[in-house]
Amino acid sequence: MLDIQLLRTQPDFVAERLAARGVTWDRSVFQALDEERKEVQTRTQALQAQRNSSSKAIGAAKSKGEDTSALMAEVAKIGEELAAGEVRVAEIQGALEEILLGLPNLPHETTPQGESEHDNVEVRKWGTPRQFDFEVKDHTAVGEGLGLLDFAAAAKIAGARFSVLKGPLARLHRALGQFMLDVHTTEHGYTEAYVPYMVNADSMRGTGQLPKFEEDLFGIPRGESGKFYLIPTAEVPLTNFVRDEILPAESLPLKLTAHTPCFRSEAGSHGRDVKGLIRQHQFDKVELVQIVHPEQSYEALESLVSHAETILQRLELPYRVISLCSGDMGNGSAKTYDLEVWVPAQGAYREISSCSNFEAYQARRLQARFRNDKGRPELVHTLNGSGVAVGRALVAILENYQEADGSLRVPGVLQPYLGGQTVIFAAAG
């Protein structure tokens, strides 16, 4: 959520930065509403003040046993206008809130200007794609060839966009999550957390999935009123740790990590990546979240990216770092780096991590603050990034580590997690 003061005082700037994201902001609607708000709110608050003082006078008079009917009549006179004013103020503020919730964050000045993914900027590249002296298979073929990846079973049990892993491949998948968590907690200073996989609507609103992106979520009806939502990323529970909190300044930065499944409806992605593990309704991810002092959030973003990069480097997977352009970034982000891992069968780099600085966009929704050196509450900055997506890391390993005979080598850093196993061979039968 943007600062409403900014929309009031610097509408040109806001409109220009939003335009950079391809968003047209209808200022006239906002300004007309805000003007009416000012007028109605001022008038209503004056009436409230009048009512309050009259009521106090009534109380004082009654305690002295005096007659209060004149005072009561006076209050009754303003009753109708007061009630109407209160209703109207609430309506207007609701409408303003809706506008604010609907606006994306302003891109940071270092975010490349552009309209689509074609305008993203490659920042750096790491590793050299392996030269294969045999015909590379895609990860699906490798996994199915091993007899350890079973989409038919998944389709029977659940449906499309699910998968079943078996035996050493399932273990490799588990090893990946363990490895990532271990690196982030022991080397990068993150605190591991185990969190709910279903959250309430307030949490989804806090991190920005609601109200705009409900169709991307799985919801679970619950009781008469409420609903649980399956988390699309651990960013949601982790970042909501600080919702409605005023943190002591010395507790910053807060660095949290969790390994969770993520659930996405993938509404609107029909036909994209339909085959394989790339795009699933359920996948595992190790998420990194940082809650930081506003002055440090861009340093924090760089370090966060490097933490995710460490994982790919240790796994010896070639990747590149992309700075997303203004038109391709997620709604709440001011700046985003994507990590893209080399996928040999596609001859392309594919997203495996997305690291974003939300500045105060989420914090404002969350009312997540710290006490600054003046003793005043001030919004924190929030960041998150995948460190990294486990499912896609498995894809990358299946393809990059495949051998001509159909077997799969185990990356060195994962071997301890597999009891020293160095190669996975096809399952018997």
Place this chain on the structure above:
RNA sequence: GGAGAGUUGGCCGAGUGGUCGAAGGCACUCCCCUGCUAAGGGAGCAUAGGGUCAAAAACUCUAUCGAGGGUUCGAAUCCCUCACUCUCCGCCA
């Protein structure tokens, strides 16, 4: 699933219709005192939004005592609905 008790400021906790945005305590900030430390004395100290202004400071208004609704001139206090927490019993991994 049954029965009961709760939810008040950064924290603890008092408050059952009127001068209560809320006693008291802790923590914190400033000052005084004490050659350090400890102790003591005094003052200050909620959050959000609005107005006076372009802004800062200051002043002022409004809202907020789990959430929403209701009763009332007036609600932390009374009524209704919901959420959450805790205790006991039952059940369960």
